[in-house]
Amino acid sequence: MTTTSTPAVELTIEGMTCASCANRIERKLNKLPGVTASVNYATESASVTLPADLAVDDAIRTVEAAGYGAHLPEPPGADTDELAPLRRRLIVSTVLAVPVVALSMVPVLQFPGWQWAVLVLALPVAVWGAWPFHRAAAINARHGAATMDTLVSVGVAAATVWSVWALVFGGAGHIGMQMAFSWFPHPGAAPEPYFEVAAAVTVFLLAGRYFEARAKDRSGAALQALLALGAPTARVLRDGVETEVPTAALQVGDRFVVRPGERIATDGTITDGTSAIDTSVMTGEAVPVEVGTGDTVTGATVNVGGRLIVEATRVGQDTELARIGRLVVSAQTGKAEVQRLADRVSAVFVPIVMGLAVLTLIGWLLLTGDVQAAFTAAVATLVIACPCALGLATPTALLVGTGRGSQLGILIRGPQVLEATRRIDTVVLDKTGTVTTGKMSVHQVTAVGGETDTRVLALAAAAEAGSEHPIARAITAAATDHPTADTFQSTAGLGVQAVVDDTLVLVGRPAWLTDQWAITIPEAVTDAVRTAEQGGATAVVVAWDGAARGVISVADTIAPTSPDAIRRLHDMGLRTIMLTGDAEDVARTVAAEVGIDDVEAEVRPEDKYRTVTRLQQQGRSVAMIGDGVNDAAALAAADLGIAMGSGTDAAMEAADITLIRADLSAAADAIALARRTLGTIKVNLFWAFAYNVAAIPLAMAGLLNPMIAGAAMALSSVFVVSNSLRLRTFQPR
Known part of the structure; x- marks a missing residue:
């Protein structure tokens, strides 16, 4: 029997004071039939997946029955102290x-x-x-x-x-x-009051908890700021009149006005106007992007230029901002394997410490008969051993790291991604839209037979005007002026034919012109085609009146940041392999220019998937970076999938990391940030474990004043949180 589940519900948990509390609530929730829950002490939240026959109230009652409080999260910007x-x-x-x-x-x-x-x-x-x-x-x-x-x-x-x-x-x-x-207890001394221990330990722990809470608020500030970025209202155009409505009331298809300096209310397509959009809040990119009619824009970005009219395409929970928020929350409420280890340790740690304190008391009484010394050692053992730092070590670093990533346009899907980045040794890259910009442009026009470059380009543009192929769009964009074709016909993958000014114009591959139209290709045209392909471009031949008249070479432009990004990946000890459906010569030219180690050309989408799995079978841990539907299978199969934000929804759904900024250097930033976050977690866990391992024997031996133990325990938690907060200073290269 199959149980259908609803999407995960996020709950705010009240009353948790340590990692053991989170473990207790998590166990209680997971005992409910069909429920999967993950409770995070650092974020004071629970991610709960409920079966269809259970309501959110059932989960809340379960948390309350365990002695804690639970409720749905307050809306962003709620005024609560x-x-x-x-x-x-x-x-x-x-x-x-x-x-x-x-x-x-x-x-x-x-x-x-x-x-x-x-x-x-x-x-x-x-x-x-x-x-x-x-x-x-x-x-x-x-x-x-x-x-x-x-x-x-x-x-x-x-x-x-x-x-x-x-x-x-x-x-x-x-x-x-x-x-x-x-500093140390004195065995054999007369009984003395320990009021200063009770008072100081309480103040130290309250102070530690207060500064810990403040730090957790600061570490979650990136996400809170992100979720509060949306414009509260929008100016909707209805019958030509601007009407201000709450953004929440917008519907798909509504057209709204965005004036200079205003935030765009929701995701949409520009129907009128040109401007520059500051996308830094979403991508971390400081340079505004030029946009015009037909371009898509994202809610919460800022219009810094002219007046725009935008048609809403996604609203409410379907917007990019809402999706980013869900991804970040999901990452922050999940648990990495290192956190699960800490959870297992802290779950049994408290009973063990209670037993050690009793043994300390009995041992001192049996060995010395000194009640005060026995009592002092037992109390110091209880106070010094609190596993608070252990519980905070992983979630605080994860909270800050994913929050900083969201500010830089790097969305880490879950904590398990951190372990994946540590193991990666090979990076497989798609070419188009990843290493290159994905935008074809005309690089060179070569005319033969006495024709001019301008005429060759104009007639080719006229013939290609009816095609949506990237090469056709590049040719028509390059021609500032061209005549209009009377008829148009396309042969998929080979070329196009059109009648322009009563002349049949053919644009396509040399073999198609020869085989289909019996056109002789002169040596000058063949040389131009060969030169273009050796330079990494795609060449098409233009012919009319039964003869080849010229060659147009079109190429995808290498993204300016790609060479530096590849160098950074190499600096991390990663081998790079480029997969592309392009011809071998084109692929190797691009790879050589940016410094990629190896190339596999003329591959189909299923070949990309097979390449990833073959590398894995060879013992390699593979990261895949891509942006298209044809990359989705490879992204899902890879040990670490990284999707470029300019790509398709299918690619982003299959990936572990999504880069809102369509820039390969952001992939290097993502790996660097993930590795630094994992490194911070390891440092936190080391000190949390080392602190308890070193301090408990001292306390049991009677070498630790309980008041000093309380101060040290509080400071250990503050250290862990402060060390995690250093991730806020991470800067991309």
Whole structure:
């Protein structure tokens, strides 16, 4: 029985405080029949694919039953300050904790009865300030789970209870008692209150969580800014009158006016006017693009020139801006393999740490009989071991990296793409529209038999005017003036014939003219054809009155950035292979000019797919870069598919990375950004693991003050997030 699924629904999750919370929610959602869910702690969101018989409310109720909140995302630009409660709690706790720490650490400040004043100041911090940790720990305990909050809550509560006991029953409450700060605990010392530990650990962790939340907001700012770029209103033309309507009300076929300086409301086709369009918000390209009647434009780009009238072709969720947003969100809410490893570790880490803390307590009591030393070591073990940095290591880097990519016109479909870029050793490229611009132009006209270049081009343009072939369009575009043909007929793949001013004009391949029309090709024409093809151009012969009169060579123009892009791919240690349906001579000329290693010419679409799979069978990891429908199968089969944004929807749907900027150098940028993001994740994971591996034994050995442990744990999370934020500075070459 087949279960039909709806598209993935994005939910905002409330109440998550660590990676263990995300794992718990994910497990609960995936237990629902037919549900596939991925929960991301860094983005505080869940991507949930539901079967047809389950509603979004069912998923929300499941999250709430696990002790958390869930709702559909707020619209872009919604005015919410989610950090305000946390900021208020941090400020009040800090104001109360500073005198607690000062009095506990500096003996000269300790007036008679100071410890009772510290009790009054510290209790609100340990109870109200640490309430988010206590609440989360209690919720998870009711469900038989333990998270990072459990470690913090137990540690703060234990320090507070011990301190109250020390004051009331342990003798630490007598007037005149003094206490000095020490980096390391002192076994055998008289019982002392640990209020400064409870207060300082709470403040350190609240501060770490606050700065972590701020950093996560900043790391997601690229996507938020992207989604907020759309024009809020549009001036629709109805019966010749401009009427301002909300952009959301636009329908396909509506014609709307875009004045200079305004954003284009939605994707469409220009029906009147010429201008220049600033596409930097979508492609990262700083130079405006010249456009005119018949050209397509994208919503959210800026009209910097003249007045335009645009006919809407895509609206709402079908627009390019909406598609980009979905791709980026999908990438940010997915999980890379390295993240799944971290998830598995953090899921069992908390119970292990709780066990280690109990063993530490029992071990110290058995070996030394010193209750205070045993308690200190156990609390330090609980506090230092929080796996918060481990949970943040991957998603924050992924969040920032994909956000930066969206700003540069690089859309990474999912986190698994990062691992693919690391393994790639071979890059296969389509030629037309990838290495070249995809726009044919006339390079040379050679007239023979006493004719002029102008007349040869004019009659050829007249004959080709009825054809939509790229060569025909290049010839007609090159002729500033040409007569009109009376009749027209095309022979697919060979040539065209037309009557122009009562003269039969033929334009096509030499063999077609010879075989079909018995026209003798003079040596001068043959030489011109050979020279054109050796130079990488396609040559057609023009004939009339029964004789060949000239040769027109047409070539696709190599994109100016292609040579540098190929050099950069080589610098990354990648071998390059170009696949094209063009003739061998043309293909090798283009490859030599840009520096491509190898060429396979005269290949069909299915041959491109076979080439990719053959290379994979040889043990190579292959990236495919293309832009056409004929590249879709190869893009899907490749280990990494990269689609040029100027290409077809089929190519972009099959690809792992889409380049909005139709520029091969953007492919090199994409690989470089993906590799740098993966490198950042590895650094984050190394430090997160190394931190816990090194610190836990110190804490268990009694060599770590719990207050210092709290500060170190908070700083580890801040380090991971800050290291990820460095990806915002990535600049393409």
